[in-house]
Amino acid sequence: MTTEYSGAEIGGLVGDDGSGGDGLGPLYVYRLRQPCGLVEERGDVCNALDFQACPADPGRVVEYLTVQQRPVVRTDGTAAVEMPAGAQPGDLLEDWIDLRTECLDITALNPPPSPEEVFSYFQRLPLPQLTTRHAPPGAGLSGLPVVFWTDSPTTQTFTVDIRGFTVVIAAEAQQYTWRTGDPAMPTLTSTEPGAPYPDQAAEHLYRSGTYTAGLTVTWGATFTVDGSAPADVPGTTTTNGPPVTFDVVEATAVLTNPYD
Structure with missing residues (x-):
């Protein structure tokens, strides 16, 4: 971790926002570093003392870090330490100094x-594309409803990393x-995936012809962050x-002789 912050952003961590209180900008800037990274940067080898587990309440982020401080040239060209010739507002001076590790x-x-x-x-998750099932399975008959359902999975769980947080998203078809495929009634809706007849999700009467059907699914979800209580997306x-x-074909009546 090598993120730098202004004094105001981490003032609560060090008990001082780094400013002189006169509106001319901070006297110091701060950054947070992982102790192991500092040890390796200085040519040493990390050991167990460079790591520490930090308990945290749900929804809080607590890490074992070193706070470092460095003087900076203020907007009026002054600084808390002696400046080299040509120093400009915003320039960092001297070296980083460790303030505390905790x-x-x-x-x-x-x-x-x-x-x-x-x-x-x-919105970017690879949610499943549900397959349309229909009956009759081959050609339908004009005057006989074609029924629809899907037997594809209607729930799926994803675990994603968002800025270091483990976020579990539980998606469900709603x-x-x-x-x-019929302009006379382009869509049918249901809140259930259905099943084969007589528990189908939807049905439609077609005229004879060739049709292409499909299924659009609207997904909702809940999520947790690092094991928190679920919340709605x-x-x-x-x-x-x-x-x-x-x-869909037209059925044709055929007279037969029952005595043949």
Whole structure:
């Protein structure tokens, strides 16, 4: 971890925002470093003393870090230490100095993912494309409904890393929109995936012809962050299943002699 912050951003961590209180900018800037990284940077080898587990309440981010401080040239061209010739406002002076190494609550610097941030990830997940099933399985008959359902999985769980947080997104199909391929009634909707007759999700009467149907699924989700209580993802996304093409034929009455 080699992130640098201004004094104001981590003032709560060090008890001092680094400013002189006169509106001319900070006297110092700070950065947080992992102790092991500092040890290796200085040519030594990390050992157990360079690591420490830090307990944290749910939703909090607590890490074992070293706070470092360095003087900076202020907006009026002054600094807390002697400046070299030609120093400009914003230039860093001298070397980084270790202030302390301890468990620090850095939640404010790296807040847990917001619902809106999780939603942006949810929209990009590889959600399954549900397959359309229909009956009769071959050609349908004009005047006899073609029934639709899907037997594809309607839930899926994803684990994603968002800025170091483990976010588990549990997606579930919420609405099924059956694209009939018939301009007379382009779509049918249901809230259940259905099953073969008589538990189908939707049905449609077709005239004779060739049709291509498909299924659009609207997905919702809940999420957890580092084992937190589940929360709703604030939005939905959709997937389109593969199309299925079938014929609908006109049944023709044929007179037969029952005595033959």
